[in-house]
Amino acid sequence: MHDDHGGHGHPNYFLVFAALCGFTGLSIMADVVTLPYGVKIVAVLSVATCKALCVMSWFMHLKYERAWKYVLLAPTTILALGLPLALMPDIGEHYYTPDVPQVDDYAEAVAHAAEHVGGHAETHAVHPETTTPDSGATSESK
């Protein structure tokens, strides 16, 4: 039947569970302490990858499956990583000038607010650093 990993007994699922909880704790930590944004991205995404690997290897028994897992997962992984990567040069960056009125408006509003003494036009709605029109992507937010 399906039980072709018979000999292995079963892994200690509770241990895996505990590890997953630990990883979750780590990513929350990454949010609580202040890290440089780049470090934070790398940190939480690698933690997420570790978690995913844990779930896949033990909970989904991939550790005990035969070679078909590579045949199935290799192309999937390549495509899943490749699609966003291929979108980057066009959507994630702009070769031509983006025409984004809301950013221009926002810049105007900020400038306008600076003119007023007391500058209360600074909306609490938007995080100021993230939205200076030329700060590029979200890199320095938070």
Added chain:
Amino acid sequence: MRKFWCLFFMFWPIAAIVYSAMSPAYGWWFPGDSVTELGQRIDNLFYLILIIITVVFIGTQMALGYALWKAAHNEDEKAHFSHGSHNLEVIWSVAPAVILLFLALYQMDVWRDFRVKAYFPEGTIETPIAEVTARQFEWRIRYPAPGKKLQPKPQPDDLYAVNELRAPIGRAVMIQLRSEDVQHAFFLPHLRIKQDAIPGQIIPIWFKAEKKGIYELLCAELCGWGHYKMRAQLTVEREVEFQDYLKKLQTDQNYDGFPTSDSVAKKEE
């Protein structure tokens, strides 16, 4: 009957070639020589590819026909038994690979000159002559006032025209392409230029028209029911004429009586 079908499959490629060869004479061909040098290079590339694929076309179709002919008249009791040939496979993968790689690399410079900003002719990027905004279903053109530079945002003294773009002859010029609503494409068949206008982006296009004249400007990306009638003109004229035109636009625009300029009149149509 066998002969008929073999000849049938050999006859049609010949008909196709004959038909293609006589097409230019009937005007079923490019709308004249390209008005730009870049367009010339595109045409040359076209002819290069045309030659290559004509050879491949004749070669494969005749091979097919000949193989059929031979096989139809095969007097042997049984067909020739063969599972293939490794050497042949190698030959006919490598040969096209070489041709295709050559093609791919050979034409990169045309693409680069047309699209890569760093390779635009000097001075064009800094001083666009106009901003062309596509909208359903017309082209709005904004020139800077004579002697001024085009600003990204509209200025009070900008000059406007609708469906009438003008450019000086013999000088590489750049326009900024925008769209106000859906996607359109800026297509100048006589200049071999096509570029989509994408909402949310400003895309520069440059060209250097070498021949005076009035050329069609059409929309080449489906933009709604009126897609087909998004018709405009590019007038290529001498530098002085172009400057005069801008001045005329300026006086017309500043004239505060009843509007008389033809651009406004056009708009009323």
Added chain:
Amino acid sequence: MSTAEVALGHDHDHDHAHAPDAHGHGHHQLSFIQKYVFSEDHKMIGLQFLFTTLLMLFLGGGLALGVRWQVAFPWTDLPILGRILFPEAGGQMSPEFYTMLFTMHATVMIFLVIIPILAGAFGNFLIPLMVGADDMAFPKLNMMSYWFMWPAMLFFGLSFYHGGAAAGWTSYPLLSDLRQSAPYSGSAQTYWLLGVTFVGVSSMMGSVNYMTTIINMRAPGMTLFRMPLTIWSMFITAILQAFALPVLTAAGFMLVFDRLDFGGYFEGIHSTFFVPAGLVVNNAEPTVGGGQPLLWQHLFWFYSHPAVYIMLLPAMGMVSDVLSCMCRKPIFGYKPMVYSMSAIAGLGFIVWGHHMFTSGMNPALGMTFMVSTMMIALPSAVKVFNWIGTIWGGRVQFNTPMLNCVAFVSMFVVGGLSGIFMASVPTDIYFHDTYMIVAHFHYVIFGATLFGVFAGIHFWYPKMFGRMMNETVGKWHFFLTFIGFNGTFFPMHMLGIAGFPRRYADPYLHPYLEHLMPLNQFITYSAILMGFSQFLLLGNFFVSIFNGKKIGRNPWNANGLEWTAPSPPGHGNFDILPVVYRGPYEYSTPGQVDRDFLMQTDPPLRKTASTVAATPAVHH
């Protein structure tokens, strides 16, 4: 039993045995509904797909003739239908109607004809028979994949009812996204998207099923490299669908959500994936947004380029089988054929950008896509040369399947070669969105795929119905279609070179195109000829079901497993459990005297010929 169960667990009986007597399907009578309507038999499902798609071909073709009428005789009364459809306009169509016509023409042809006829009809009918299984791995799932076509057709019908989607089959936003940009196709566009989603669900169900069947349900001895190329092509197609289609489905959902705009509390709620801010469409308030229209093009073509190979590969596989049989010769280069199909599939995932060369994509990306696009011509070249190699030295039988196969190869070369003009970016700058493109893809889709399908229909018809189709009618159909086809689409290359834009309701508004009207009229006459010759096919198909010559199991003296089953095969397919000893292309094997084919089930050849005659394998 819920369908989830079927897919997730309870398939034991199919796991255990292939012999029909071992799993007890046979012993109860099926009601009419079970047998012909909600059938779980792959053959019936295949036939359901076949009938549906053949009828849809006429709908799509009818729409195409409407398109042709307008391009050749703009603003004149549409014959016959005009007075009924547009009485107020005196029978002449409006530009928005024209836009709708070609959109729905392409939609019907692609989503309701080509894709389902290849994967749905032939895939279903042939896969279990050719791998030697008694049915698909999941018969219920299979049935559902057919019945999910119906909501799709319903939604497309609703779309028609509401005026029809009119943003092209590519549905580029913002035309397809902002309601106010195409007011006449308000909900029609939304229904269209839902229709595409359901076609997607149907294909998805089919593709996981096919993959499972091909991987796990092959007859003993049917190793991967003994599979007929048809099976290989179906397998690769299924993989393409499995990985590409979800992306389109996701993109489709995004577009649907962009279009949502309920009133009441939900007023104004809609996503903005493809909508940049600040657009003023039809004098409405400026849009809010943050999205990017190019994103749709990427996601759409990420599916739709592989999809063009989904529309071609199965036909390539079928043509290989038919060609080999009709030339009485092994397919030339079996493994290269397999590898080249895989290469087409693999490369197919990295060339989608060639549809966007003029879209304002990053030029570096454009170069990359140009190189990969050029490279994809290589495996195609290998295939073309292998087909010619197969014919070379054969003993050709000029019957209808063979003629259609040769036309397939011949037309595919034309379509593929015109693809080279487009693969090269600089020339594509000029040719993009002109009739050059229209010529190109009709040559590959109609010229190649449909001729391949015609070949397939004539070739496997005896297996489907136990009767032959009429040869004379078949040849006339082929002859007229071929002439009409080339008359229609070859001149379109010239239109393209002349800069004739596609999707134009009235191109003659532009003076430099005026002189092309007579050529377009010629094209339209050819299209009418081609269109009406399809009635020969339809007539032949339906009349032969009742009147065709009855035949035995293996009328073509072919090798595949399907020919060992009765014609038509009963429920469970095989009365003798097939065991496979060799590949499917052993024609004219030396050392064999009394016949020139060796079926996959024939036991290994001994030195003497007598063993051959004594084999239990069934033929004639």
Added chain:
Amino acid sequence: MSHSPTPGSAVPPIKMGIAIPNSKLCLWLFLGTEIMFFTAFIGTYIVLRLGSKGWPTSPDVTHIKVFWGGLNTFVLILSSYFVVVCHEAMNQHNFAKAQKFLQMTFALAIVFLGIKSYEYYGKIDHDILPGRIAENDYQAKKKVLSESEKAVTNRLTGLVKQLNSLKIEYAKPEPANDQGKQRAVIQDAVGKLKASNSPALADYEGFVEMDKAFGEMKQAILAEQITSSEVGKKLSDLQANAQWGWVFKSVHEPHPILYGNIFASCYFIMTGFHAIHVIVGMILFVIVLKQGSNLDGKWTDFVENSGLYWHFVDLVWIFLFPLLYIL
């Protein structure tokens, strides 16, 4: 399982294919397609975010709280754990135990959806809904205006209707929704109510006062004299009024959120489709749970496969959590 050899055959029978059941193979293939499905959404989110000049990240704006996301992560991991031990119990033919574990999983799925709904509620409450978010000052002011206008209009029609029950004679405005005429009716009614010393008078006088205050704000907005935060102040002044401030309760504060709409679009489509997958998983579990004491070894594959599916749902969340909540 294997094929019985055909008598006299020269080839030994072989089981073709790979050694897992069709159902599991099919499920894994299906998961492959699911990965691509979510890739499209996640990839879209990533590239759109990188391609935008700014993205709302502050929890005050987005109402995305790491605490709830973390809790939900924990809930899903726990449920994944229960599903896997459930399958283990199935393997050991301990069906009662398996049932119990599956019930736990199911309960946790409900908890997950509960927390998710709570989070959605927070967004809806602040009108952080795609398409409805103001992206600049102007839109924010316009939004306040249209929402308050709606609130005032509602109050107005309500008061006019109420006149019937107060037994006040009045000329029915014609057409009924003509606001000018309705306002005239109210003015008229104020006089009449004063005369009859009705307790409802306060309402009607209140409306007149409110209408005036609202009119001032409207004027200011239309004349573009004030910024959105000033509008916000005005609005909270209105709302603070003890007598009629409640009318403006449904009006949201002006919060222009740059790139707010695309943010909300991505957030809702990713978490929404994830939630749909959770629900599908729950349906699969219900099918098993429904078996009650009939659960037996036949169901092992089914449980395993739904478990695989559930782990996949967990996997998706594992990536959504950092992407949406932390970064």
